[in-house]
Amino acid sequence: MVAVKETVEQVKELDVDQYKYGFSTDLEVDKAPKGLSEDIVRFISAKKGEPDWMLEWRLDAYRRWLTMVEPDWARVHYPKIDFNDSYYYAAPKKNAAPKTLDEVDPAILDAYKKLGIPLREQEILAGVQTSKVAVDAVFDSVSVVTTFKEELKKAGVIFCSISEAIKEHPELVRKYLGSVVPVTDNYYATLNCAVFTDGSFVYIPEGVRCPMELSTYFRINEKNTGQFERTLIIAEKGSYVSYLEGCTAPQRDENQLHAAVVELVTMDDAEIKYSTVQNWYPGDADGKGGIYNFVTKRGDCRGANSKISWTQVETGSAITWKYPSCILRGDNSRGEFYSIAVSNGMQQVDSGTKMIHLGKNTTSRIISKGISAGRSQNTYRGQVSAHRKATNARNFTNCDSLLIGEQCGAHTVPYLESKNASAVFEHEATTSKISEEQMFYCRQRGLSAEEATALIVNGFVKDVLQQLPMEFAVEAQKLISISLEGSVG
């Protein structure tokens, strides 16, 4: 993210297998006993030194979760998950609560360095990038460090781990946590409420334009461990923030669960731009191992003229179940969803968005590019709805699929619902294929099969890549071509 050149080179160097982040770090860890129960929920809350209200909130969620059933409407297939066969808390033992970077276990710093995420501020500054990015690094269940905190503080911006926010800014957390994604929103979200371990908290005060990009880098390291991250971003009136999220996990034979909840709130005239490059371990070519990525992301454009923009590049995970959505509550508010979802091997992607138009003159834009290769299945599922009061709601949806090879599938499932006659929804969808004729044409001009595929794919995803911050776009482009390696020829 930060030192792009370095990252790209590292990615090249690690060119042993298709997944470049499959290494694991040997560390002594502090783990909860295996399985899920009220005691485990209490264990997690105690480990984090949480106040009672937080524990009660968790326990309430856990009890409700017990009465819920797993959703089965997505076009994904997997054996039943045994939620008792997993660990719900794992934290590096050494210096459990580091105060400064120097106290962080060097093995962890090394792991992030290997991933191209230098955490030492002087290293960041020495990097090739001129723009600064503040990073919150979450390793398994805990945030190990947040950079540039002091500098952000001067601007009034709060950027810290959610665990710290619960203790330091309880009034904000209590006010907003669960206000966008209710506790009982869905099975995985409710589970997350009970057992979430860490994630990021961002608060941008009124009128402040956050002076740098913020980012969180999630890393699952431990075996058999679920990661339940929780992120909350609040943008007060007239403020702006651009936030990036990245993630990777070691290559392991068993499936690991990642069930995150992200909530965004924008007040009047505020804007949040949220970008994700999701690169969890996708499993091997035969579909063994890989992350189950069941994620609930939702933004609430609470204020008038506010804006929330989701950009996602999804290349990893064995299964992706993810629909970053916008509730367009404030009049004239705007929601955007730009997505590139790449699937190869045996990966299954069911992803899309919901644009819920509640306020007047609300607008939304959806650009989705799905690329399927190998034996993967890639589904776009999107809902656009206009409430009775959503006069002049406007949506534009463009949804393109590109198939590479004969054994993959692409599916488009749009749901449109309008209760206001003045609403206008436009929907465009295409499915195309990289034909052998096109490949031959490119190769006749001297391009290798990989170069030709990359060229065609880049052309296909261009519109979405342009939405990413520059340094991210370069990395994302690289990632996409790596993910598709071995899909041609």
Next chain:
Amino acid sequence: MLEIRNLHVAIEDGSKKILNGLDLTIHNGEVAAIMGPNGSGKSTLSYVIAGKPDYEILDGEILLDGENLLEMEADARAAAGVFLAFQYPLEIAGVATMTFLKAAMNAQSRARGEGELKTPDFMRRVKLGAEKLGIPQEMLRRGLNVGFSGGEKKRMEILQMALLEPSIGILDETDSGLDIDALKIVSEGVNALRSADRSFLVITHYQRLLNYIVPDTVHVMSKGRIVKTGGKELALELEANGYADYVSDVAA
């Protein structure tokens, strides 16, 4: 020098044999024209030389300056100097023509052991080449061949040939779809590329093209073989009399 000896080719599943013992030699600097009835295998020959994967080579060999092309992938053949101007150029949506040209030229200079092209050099060469062929700059920003007219696609093929500087340029019915003025412009473009160490294989149905690109040799193809070889006057004779004299059962 391109040497094709006793080439037998079937389509990949073996269901149909297309080339039946074809022999053809094109010397450096030579412009050879191939004429022949529809379906005689002209495009197939051009594809087989360029390395399209859909064919099975049953027998024979193709040598370019002594190198065995049949052992190489299509991109390696391109690097060795083979260029094919397609009868039906492909469209690639989303890839700007300029981007494609740059990728191809970079691949070519890499193959020749030269460094990547500097952007200003690249721009200058493309601009100059496009001007000569009457290709508006605006077209270079559009997706490759997307929405181009038939004639525009053909010009784009010749622009690519000019930029990639092959040792043998194969033109498969480049004249079809060109208006009279464009035919002249494109022919001039090809003639400008003629040189002692570059040869051409020009596939056409019409003698008219050969008034502009004057060939050294003319070959008649029928049923997957060269059945007659002569000088440029052979094209005139074909124009007047058709293929009947050289092809026993044209209608079949």
